[in-house]
Amino acid sequence: MFDSSRYAALNEAFDAVVEMPHEFADTMQTRAALRTLQAMSDRAEGLRARLLRQMDETGAYADDGASSTLSWARRELRLSAASTARLRVAGRTMQVLPGVGEAMLAGEIRLDHVAQFTGGLRRVDTAVLADATQQILLPLAKQAAPSDLAVAIDRLDEVTHPSKVDEAWRRGMDRRDVQVTRAGDGYHLAGFVDIVLGAKLASFLVAASAPRSTGPGEADGPAGSASCADERPASQRRTDALHELLDTAIADGIPGDKGVRPQLHVTVEAEWLSHQPGSAPPTLQGYGVIGPDLYGYLACEGDHTTVLTHGTTSGRTPYAAVLNVGRTRRLATRAQRVAVRVQQDGHCAAPGCSHTNLELHHVSWWERDGGRTDLVDLVGLCRACHLAVHAGRLGVERDEAGGFVFRRLHGPSRRAIEDRDRIHRRRFRDYLHALGVARDGAFEPASRQQVTAPCGSPERHRAGMVEVSITKR
Template sequence: MDPEPTIDAMRTAAQALRSGDARERARAIQVAQDALDAAKALALSELQISRDHELDGASTLNAWVRNELRLNAGQATALVRNVSALDELSLVADAATAGRISAAHVRVFVYGIRHVSLTTMREFEDVFVTVALEHDPGELFEAVKHLKDVTHPEDLDDAWEKGMDKEDFAVNAVPDGWHVHGFLGTTTGAKLKKVIDSVSAPHDAEDTRTGSQRRVQGLDHLLTSILGNGLPSDKGIKPHMSVFVDADTLQAAAEHVQHADQHPGYLPKPMPPVEPATLAGHGAIGPNLLMYFACVSDFTAFLMKTDGGTRQAQVLNAGRERYQPNQLQRRSVIARQTGVCATPSCHHTHLEIHHVIWWSLGGTTDLDLLVGLCSRCHHLLHRGRLHIAGNAADGFTFTTRSGRPLRRRRRTSFVRAA
């Protein structure tokens, strides 16, 4: 480590402390503090290699930091983690030891090494250091997170699935009102966010209510309207949600899910590093969730033209004219299944209409190629845990991810023969 940049930052801070300009003092002190944080992390790197922390009775570097530097566990862990970025990324180390970027910036590079890859972070190191020099750690994190979404789109679907698995929502009475708590997955949360945003918008420039007041009052007006006019017999009118996706991404996602659908039990075809689809108001989404949105009739997919890497606001395609099954087709599918989900051993009755040959893969809205699935089974299908083949005329076949067929159980008859 070259100590001169850090020494220069400390010398500048010492000189600024003698001046009467508080702004210059604050800037110089911050630069010196950032430089010292980096120098401290590099010193810890040397200590980790030599294992001299054991001379003070500390079995780990983290324990030594807590004992000798009197930092709490969280601070110690963050400081030790920064060691990896400064050891592996020379441009980051140079900027940090000069006090040009903060320890918080360095933690973002640690995130990139762990969740993107060291090789990729080295490839874009100069770009990210430039971002760090000009922006706060939050802006840098968004840039690194975007690279992660591009290079590891499967992680987006993993996050979606994990969210689905831990969904919960409860409204419990407490002495002073009601306690609302839980966790919503990507799609349900986006719908709620859309509704709350629409009912809590300020009335005008003179609306002085706080954001929390507007949200609660908007929700109250919405619930009052629903109760006053009766609950919808079916789904009612859903909020409109938009998914923006490049043509290359849509094609790659279709091939990705088609491969998984045709080869159950095998690893899916890897997604190429393309620009991820974006759910308005939420952010980047993975290929499986994109295909789910393409399948659900209440969502419209927009294809956007790109020119030299710059997104243009020119709509190429807003969906096919007959993508939505008409009312007669919906009723026919439900009547054919006697109002019950088509998946064997599933008895749910609230059904969504699914294209057996996915619309995104060239399927048509023909009655024999439509099937009614409950919301749970529909999500399982788009998460790759359920597969459907065949048609209504010859019969549908259902298989699990491993290729095991699902069969509907026969009902035992208790009618006594005459």
Template sequence: MQALRSGDARERARSIQVAQDALDAAKAVALSELQISRDHELDGASTLNAWVRNELRLNAGQAAVLARNVTALDELPRVAEVAAAGRISAAHVRVFVDGLAHVGVGKMREFEDVFVEVALAHDPGELFETVKHLKDVVQPEELDDAWEKGMDKEDFQVDAVPDGWHVNGFLNTTTGAKLKQVLDSVSAPRDAEDTRTGSQRRVQGLDDLLTSILGSGLPSDKGVKPHLSVFVDAETLQAAAHHVQQTTEQPAHVSDLMPQVEPATLAGHGAIGPNLLMYFACVSDFTAFLVKANGDAQAQILNAGRECYQPNQLQRRSVIARQNGVCASPRCHHTHLEIHHVVWWSLGGTTDLDLLIGLCSRCHHLLHRGRLHIAGNAADGFTFTTRTGRPLKRRRRTDYHRAA
């Protein structure tokens, strides 16, 4: 103990931390042996968690963390080795526990050496992001599951309270990204002498934006979409298109899984799944870039292709007129429409007027989430079915020509 009270304070702090990490690992190893032998029952504890609470005098949360860390040290020998040497912390070990639970033992063992090197050089947060990236690569469908769950619980309320307005809610991935893009733009510091806090700038920026909108009239659809940036390589786009085609058009006959490729990235949000990527591909313009990766944060752009455009204004107006300005989906009466390629543009579909259909944002999302399917063309009529194949009311050709 005397050695811990003398000498360079920096070295003492480092030595204490190494000793603490090593003790945490040693405690986890001892608990692992206790769990195997079940000797905790000798003290009247039916579970290891209960023994930890009773004998080590830890609360339930701390006991649960220790018990989970036992799993990581049992399954990952390299992690156990560096943890026992005090080279990584208990917080690092907890990240490995999460990886085992959400990525799987096989993949965590496959990349164990890589993850250990990250843990040795970086804090637990950086290790978590590395493990999460692997999860996004091997389980892209979970990204779409998260998007779908967000769509199902979205809500937004602005309620008057005595001292102002209370804003509350939850936004799906796309809407939230649009809002953040706008707020980031309008709340940027004006100059080096702008001393307002971030919250003050955001509120003032929103106030300026609303004042501008009200001063020039309420917003209307001018054919200009909010600008969001999605970055995806050609291999991912092709794999995502194939994966979505298999899972949405033939949900009962899916035999192949999406290959392991880098997920697409929505700027300001993070990785997105193949279904959401295909939705963006459907409603957005995009430009192809030839890129040389340098291993740095920025890549070298070698060439930029021409921008790929969606249906022109005349085609858009023709589709809207053909449908009397109403969503084509049966029993839907929304009038703010997005233009969809029945044969998906990302799967080789052409921008042919008879193969374009107008859907409201909600129905369009349902389609890209595999809950709604559309076949046919405007000349012969479109057929709508649910994800289980149950047909919905078919729209006849005459329905699209009443406006004429």
């Protein structure tokens, strides 16, 4: 039986909370209050979505003389048409995917997560999405941002409809255009570029706009001194990088060996090259999954490096024996840098960090601990996380499975930081592999039969990854 008096009691309870002297809350109480309010807000959004969906089905809006739920919500709740539509669609998604509805009403996910599930229902077979939601996507949504959930649903769509990936590439090629138009005090740069050009531009900007030890026109100072810090905002560093690129092109022609040579990095499993069921398709760093046609185009003009990921040598990391250099040199070799980047999907290894400019750190420090330049002892960290390790704010140590454990070093305990992203990536990769094996005969693209290993027979790379680096010749 529905008891409307509970809503009145809820309103009175909230009034009491609002009247509390929040200015006297300590830092721990402030953080706890914000977490509670966020969860309550998310739960309330879920309940609104359910009730608006119920109003759609019952026609309750007509009792107030409204012609639709949309007009009723605009008049009675002062909601915009867009907000109402979003809630109504979310209510339907919560019905179709009951687990999502339960999580929303429990405050475990928010409306932005539900919107991603809604988009998934439009693209992915409902039965496939429902199974993936229960097994993988909902646990991910409870711990990750909506953008991470969107990437996972895109990946699911790509596995079940692989031809879409190359179709998107071709559509992008047809839309290419760049325009520079005078606008006020400067110029407006606008347009749309295809996947390859966009990835090249993004790769260049990431590399060329990284903070420098000495800004343009500044005198060199002692390492680590304040005068050496690059205080330019990221927006200025990106535009400065374009300035330098164009200056070089105008003065010396297209950048060559002495200029900045941005690279595109494509990783592809040897199992995919040998057409094994359930293998993951190629990935273009900075963009995502690409199809066999685009991979074939990129592989034609790229340098190829085989990176072993499992093999027959001994040790916790069986491929490391061919890459380790021990104490013979301090700096990592190029092969080790490639291997670390592939292992970490091109991102900083610190949990929750997504930066891509990596510096290699010896987990057992070279001088202090007598560390070795071996793959098992090298971890890729962005500059900020690397500095945090050396400043004693962040700890990193090897685990017993060839990976790394990060710990917070501030406070009374050395608490380990749960690497939720890595856990979910591994679970999702396993799930997609099983899905690919089960559905392989149903969705294998015809063009896949024309894909061949760029470095010879696929059999020679069955135990590894192929790294394709494309540079401007």
